[in-house]
Amino acid sequence: MKWVPQDIETYITAKEYVDTAIIPLYAVSVGEDMKQSAASAEFITLLTNHLERQFTGRLLLFPPFTYLKNEEREKSITTLQEWEKTISQQSFKHLFYITSDIDWRNREVELNGSLIWLPTLPLEQMDNSQKMEMIDSQVKQLFVLFTQKWHENE
Template sequence: MKWQATEMDTYLRAREYVDTAIITLIPISWEKEIKQTVAMGEFISIIATEVEKQFHGRVVQFPAFSYIKSEGKVPRIERIRNWENELKAGGVKHIIYLTSDSEWKSIESDLDGMLLWLPTIPLEHMEANYKQDVITDQIKQIMPIMTNKWQSK
C-alpha cells in the first residue's frame, strides 16, 4: 500500500496482515554531484514502487526519508530513530530501507530495520522496454531477501 488516504482505508481493514514499512532513503545535494544524487533518488523510488506492487497487502510504502548529503551521520540516525519508534509503536514489525547511497552501509548497524542497498543504474537514456527489464531483474533479487526476512521472524 502507498502512503495515500485511499490506501489507508484498505490498511485499516486489513491491518493484521500489513507488518512491513518500506522507506526509501533519498539524498539531496544542490552543490556537488547533483545529477548523480538525483539519479539515486529516482532509481530507488522506482524500485520501491515496484516492490510495493509485488507485496501489496503486506507492505506500506512510506514517504521518502530525505536528507542533505552533507548532513552528519549522527543527526541522520537520530531522525531515522524517531521514524522507527513511531512505526514500531504503531505495530510495524519489519522496516526495510531502500537506498542507492552507499554511505548508509557504514551506519547500517545503527538501523533497527533491514537496509537494502542497490547501486544506481542510470535509466534516463534507456528504451522503455529495456528499462522495465532492468527494474524487473532488480525486483527479482529483492523479493527473496524480503521473504526470507519475514520467514526468519
C-alpha cells in the first residue's frame, strides 16, 4: 500500500495484516552531486514502488525521508528515530529503510529498523523495459531478505 488516501483507507480497515513499513531514504545534493542525487532518488523510487506492488496487503510504503546530503547526520538520525518511535506505536512489526547513500551503513546500529543499502544502478541510459527488468531483478533478491526477516520474528 502506498501513502495515498485510498490505500490508507484500506490499511486502516485491514491493519492487522499489514506488519511492515518501508521508508525510502533520499539524500539531496545541490551542486556537483545533484545528478547523482537525482539518479539515486529515481532508483530508490522505482525499487520501492515495485516492492510495494509485490507485497500489497503486507506492507505500507511511507513517503521518503529526505535530507540534505551535507547536513549534520545527527540531525537526520534524531528525526528518523522520531519516525521510528511513531511508526512502532502502530501495528508495524518490521521497518525497512532503503537507500543508496552508503553513509547510512555507518549509522545503522542507531536505528531499530533494518537498513538495506543498494548501490544506484545507472538507469538513465536504459529504456523503460530495461529499467523494469533491472528493478525486478533487485526486488527478487530483496524478496529473500524480507521473507527471512518476517520468519525471524514469527
